[in-house]
Amino acid sequence: MHLDEMDRTGRVPLARSTDQLWQNVMKGRLTMARRLFLTDPDITPLLVLGACLTGRNGETLKELPPTHRLVEDRAVAITLTKRRRGKSDTRETVYWETGGSDSRRLHTPGGFYLLLHQLTDRGRRFSDGNRIWSIWAGLSGARGYNWDSKDVNFGHVDPFASSLARVLNLSEWGTRHGLTSDDGKPLKITINRIKTTVEVRTTKAMGGHLPSASRTNTLDVSFQHYLQGDPVVRAWAEEIMTTALEQAESTARQFKPRVLDTATEQALRDGTRTADTLGITPKALSEALDGKRDTLANACMDIEHGPFDQGRCGVSFLTCLRCPNALITEHHLPALLALVEELEHARQQMPLDAWVTEHGRTWLALTRLILPQFTDAERAKAAKSKPAELVLDLLDGPKES
Numbered sequence: 001m002h003l004d005e006m007d008r009t010g011r012v013p014l015a016r017s018t019d020q021l022w023q024n025v026m027k028g029r030l031t032m033a034r035r036l037f038l039t040d041p042d043i044t045p046l047l048v049l050g051a052c053l054t055g056r057n058g059e060t061l062k063e064l065p066p067t068h069r070l071v072e073d074r075a076v077a078i079t080l081t082k083r084r085r086g087k088s089d090t091r092e093t094v095y096w097e098t099g100g101s102d103s104r105r106l107h108t109p110g111g112f113y114l115l116l117h118q119l120t121d122r123g124r125r126f127s128d129g130n131r132i133w134s135i136w137a138g139l140s141g142a143r144g145y146n147w148d149s150k151d152v153n154f155g156h157v158d159p160f161a162s163s164l165a166r167v168l169n170l171s172e173w174g175t176r177h178g179l180t181s182d183d184g185k186p187l188k189i190t191i192n193r194i195k196t197t198v199e200v201r202t203t204k205a206m207g208g209h210l211p212s213a214s215r216t217n218t219l220d221v222s223f224q225h226y227l228q229g230d231p232v233v234r235a236w237a238e239e240i241m242t243t244a245l246e247q248a249e250s251t252a253r254q255f256k257p258r259v260l261d262t263a264t265e266q267a268l269r270d271g272t273r274t275a276d277t278l279g280i281t282p283k284a285l286s287e288a289l290d291g292k293r294d295t296l297a298n299a300c301m302d303i304e305h306g307p308f309d310q311g312r313c314g315v316s317f318l319t320c321l322r323c324p325n326a327l328i329t330e331h332h333l334p335a336l337l338a339l340v341e342e343l344e345h346a347r348q349q350m351p352l353d354a355w356v357t358e359h360g361r362t363w364l365a366l367t368r369l370i371l372p373q374f375t376d377a378e379r380a381k382a383a384k385s386k387p388a389e390l391v392l393d394l395l396d397g398p399k400e401s
Helices: 002-009 023-035 040-054 058-062 102-107 109-129 147-152 170-176 191-205 217-225 232-256 263-269 282-289 317-322 331-348 353-374 376-383
Strands: 069-070 075-082 090-097 326-328
Touching: 002 191, 023 217, 040 058, 040 109, 040 170, 058 075, 058 191, 075 109, 090 109, 102 109, 263 282, 317 353, 331 353, 331 376
Parallel strands: none
Antiparallel strands: 069 075, 075 090
16 A cells, blocks of 8 residues: 555655664665665666766756657657856757667667666656656655655655755775776776766777767867766777878878988999989989989989879979889988978978878878987988978978979
8 A cells, every 4th residue: 555655646655664673764764765766766767877878968867858759769859958168958859769779778868768768757747847857755754855855745855955965975885886987996987087987988989080989079078077087098099090100001001202311422422333223324423413303302313204193293392212213322411401491390280190190191201210310419410401491281281394
């Protein structure tokens, strides 16, 4: 009879615990209430599950509305409230999948929402809140904290009506379930930390493509507030960038210029080594050594037959540094050193992935293939006469006429 009466009236009858007689009757009433209604200890695991499945922050989950619309039994449409610091709240309608079968429902955001809606349905008839949440909180406690709602609604309240900052005891919940960090210490749990983990997992699943991965925030907010400072993301991003640089280096080595160190250049000048050892004519060699075939940071030995396009070369001057038609000698060192500085400056100004795509191969050709061919003394001497700047936007594009 008790359960039927509780369902009809919302009143939880007095019931003494089976423990010692001096025990407060609240424990017995709580045990009875939990047969039909959610109670305070249920909030934490439900919020954790919601954050894991939806990737939403705690404030958004706490303000989930009870009103929704089913879409062909495949999704549920919900209007979410997003709170913004210093700005007015915004509303967003989302469509959360519900899973194709009962066994999939607890693996989908829509399935979580419908479960929560079902679990709180009885209590909401009495708490009469405008959120999906409702718990039986009893009729005891400090006057002022949900007191009026408890008194009027037989102990049924919206747990977040007074404050969204309600204490959740997440750490206690994690300890009870034996959750530990990699160092064996109790795992520090926050709802926003769970959201970050979901952002990381989704971003990695999308191959790092933020436009596809960012579901709950703009790209800038996702990166700056959730991904940038995350050590797992940083380690993963460093691994991705290392792979990208290794691929860029492999490409750079496939097409590399001919670099004449000082001894080889001198041997060519005094005739102890001939032009045919380089696969060029004596006239072309003489013109190159005299600077008559110079572009900006190297000599071009065959501008009419470039390897990157058909006919006369029309690619970027930066491409010269990984071109087999290029010839580099010591007198090109000042311009090469200036170019390294320009590339370093660009790296500080550009997103790293964009810099790797645009300048990674040039930078690797310079630092791995070209500059190591010269001694420290030769580089130091050249640094004294390097030009003040080489503007990259003038270098990066077809400039030959």
